Amino acid sequence: MQRGWLSVSCQKKKSVFASIFICILLVLLTLFPAAALAGEKPVKNVIFLMTDGTAATHIALARWYKGSPLALDGILTGAVRTYSAESVITDSAPAATAFATGHKTNSQFLGVLPATTTVPGVPPIDAELKYKPVATVLEGARLMGKAVGLVATSNIQHASPAAFSAHTPYRDKFNIIAKQQVYEGIDVVFGAGKKYLVPREDGGMRADGLNLIATLRAGGYAFVETREAMQALTKGKAWGLFAADSLQNDMDRRTLAPNEPSLAEMTKKAIELLSQNKKGFFLFVEASKVDWASHGNEPMGVISDLLAYDEAVRVALEFAKQDGNTLVLACADHGNGGMSIGSKEYKNYDKLAYDRLMGPLKKADMTGEGVAQLIGDNRSDFNIRLVILQHYGIEDLTDAEVAKIKAAGKGRALASVIGPMLSARSAIGWIYTGHTGEDVFLYAYGPKRPTGLIENTQIAEITAKALGFDLGAVDRELFVPADQAFKALGAVAAYDDSDASRPVLVVRKGLLTILLPVDTNEMIVGKTTFKLPGLTVYIPQTKKAYVPRAAVELAKAAGF
């Protein structure tokens, strides 16, 4: 597989300067293995599969529904503590940042250090380091020359995959995250969220006019949008975004989106493409929507996407067993909803027959989210009762329930109205509609697999150590405070957003100027564009920019 980030692309005619830069970059690249750990033989590949918003009950319920052991059951090794730097109940962004970078951080923060720390055991943060971007294990693996990939069922810009591939204190700024991801040099990306790569004028969400799909294609990526096209990929770098926003729940795919691949299919194809890299690979896989179903107290979404996740785990394990040098890690980022088997409505807990619990759930052939789409705007009594009976298995919907469904919003809002109706007919309880703070199961297979109780931050440490690099060294390579570094060269670095759609870091010394377009890995010297090994990131809160060390070295070479 081609190493995109290593390439020095000279978009204009190559000058003598360009040749000199290429030589210097090559020297820089040979220096990087300084970050590699000496000693123990590293593991070749790591696959980390995360299920969002999944506590022990979710897993027990999915197993009961399936009626046989889960792939996960065979690799249970411990538990994971989930709290963030500011809350004993974590938000998804700091949870995934912990997994990706080894640092506990604040709600909404992706790939950056915290601004406040309040939870006991989380060290206070130095003023200088607040909001500082920190390297992810994906970036570390990439610098090692390994292939890297992201797979999710939400939009790929959503918190968990974004924490591995973007650096911003705003998890909802999907346009910024999308831009950073496109310039991250990720070899394989499968999921949804196409609209954040497409300009508004072409039906997307981007106000900056950028067509990032065109950027990907120009960078040598295949861009696919259907399951069939994904299956046809045999080698090379690829992005596959199979929906504008998020993928359908697994159970609803056949009816609502037959062109979308399953999580297991995406995982299998990602492994097939990434494993062609002789140096190995890192792959992050997320079942994103167990969390969304839990926010809506909707049991079928939980079961559907948790079983789809388990199939993806099975695919990863099959590869790992055959390969023999792959570490598979799996866990949730936090619980959600306080789901229980047993509810306030069902008092005879020691007489809960299997059919009483599972009977109502087995009658549903779609999830609440899918049923909500089928009901859509047709809220006649007849249509509501028919769709709920046919696809959600509820035969005895009361008039009051029909009225509630009529009054509900669309999509997930409607799913969160019917979810509790099905839960009550089973014996499933929910405490509320938010995240919860318990420990979650840790699953692991392969060499150097962790056991016992660990912190969520240790997932990053374990991954980096297994692959044989030092995250701190990667950090020093990728996120240098631009102000200080260029000042030391007698230059001035200034953030310029006079064109709000193309913010850029301008570095000047005398008559020399270098441009570092923010949220990209590009560095423009004269008419030549160089690809850096990492992104230029700007933090609005601190007004600080961070650049890869290579940018500073190149500036020196350019006469700074």
Ligand SMILES: [Zn+2]
């Ligand atoms: Zn989450």
